[in-house]
Amino acid sequence: xxxxxxxxxxxxxxxxxxxxxxxxxxxxxxxxxxxxxxxxxxxxxxxxxxxxxxxxxxxxxxxxxxxxxxxxxxxxxxxxxxxxxxxxxxxxxxxxxxxxxxxxxxxxxxxxxxxxxxxxxxxxxxxxxxxxxxxxxxxxxxxxxxxxxxxxxxxxxxxxxxxxxxxxxxxxxxxxxxxxxxxxxxxxxxxxxx
DNA sequence: ACCGTGATCCGT
DNA sequence: CGGATCACGGTA
Numbered sequence: 623x624x625x626x627x628x629x630x631x632x633x634x635x636x637x638x639x640x641x642x643x644x645x646x647x648x649x650x651x652x653x654x655x656x657x658x659x660x661x662x663x664x665x666x667x668x669x670x671x672x673x674x675x676x677x678x679x680x681x682x683x684x685x686x687x688x689x690x691x692x693x694x695x696x697x698x699x700x701x702x703x704x705x706x707x708x709x710x711x712x713x714x715x716x717x718x719x720x721x722x723x724x725x726x727x728x729x730x731x732x733x734x735x736x737x738x739x740x741x742x743x744x745x746x747x748x749x750x751x752x753x754x755x756x757x758x759x760x761x762x763x764x765x766x767x768x769x770x771x772x773x774x775x776x777x778x779x780x781x782x783x784x785x786x787x788x789x790x791x792x793x794x795x796x797x798x799x800x801x802x803x804x805x806x807x808x809x810x811x812x813x814x815x816x
Numbered sequence: 817a818c819c820g821t822g823a824t825c826c827g828t
Numbered sequence: 829c830g831g832a833t834c835a836c837g838g839t840a
Contacts, residue, residue, distance in 0.1 A: 664835070666835075673835075674835090675835080678824090678825070678826095681824080681825070682824085683823080683824060683825085697823080697824090697835090698821095698822070698823060698824095699822095699823085699834055699835070699836060700819095700820075700821065700822080700834065700836050700837080701820070701821025701822035701823075701834095702820070702821055702822080702836080702837085703821095703836045703837070705835060705836080707835085720835055722835085738836070738837070739835070739836070740836045740837060741836085741837075780835070781835070781836095782834085782835050782836075783835060785833090785834090786835095
């Protein structure tokens with residue numbers, strides 16, 4: 623199966639997010655080849671999207687998001703979990719799609735949980751070494767999967783971005799409705815002002 | 817509900 | 829420099 627080309631990613635984040643559902647995320651490292659089917663994603667649209675890290679502007683961390691499409695954007699959060707994104711859209715646009723859950727396909731212990739952005743990075747072996755890596759490389763790429771019909775796609779607000787005001791309510795989280803490997807809904811109330 | 821854990825960013 | 833914050837997950 624042929625890798626998704628870098629041009630696949632060079633489109634608005636929401637389009638890429640939609641088309642990422644059902645694709646196969648391949649991580650091939652020293653510890654072997656691991657593959658997961660993408661079943662849940664979130665689109666982060668760019669600098670104007672207040673939930674997007676790029677809304678902080680061009681910083682050392684967000685630089686990769688402003689670069690060419692088809693790179694990995696991996697960051698550490700809460701000091702212990704990694705999150706894996708694909709950089710999308712035109713160069714100069716700070717957009718990306720967060721992969722929030724996959725289904726185990728290959729190289730994973732049966733029954734191992736692959737839902738949740740931090741967990742999927744842990745089980746696939748994704749870490750900061752993958753940050754900025756091209757998504758057409760042997761060690762890290764995506765493959766086309768069986769097409770996911772529109773009726774199977776569910777949409778809702780993104781998780782954990784309550785700080786983003788009106789942007790938090792936008793239905794930019796997409797998942798395969800019947801997957802069974804979609805992350806548990808974690809609702810964080812906006813922190814109450816003291 | 818609560819907290820671990822460290823990078824990142826911003827204000828001083 | 830300090831301190832707040834964080835696109836989370838495990839335990840309670």
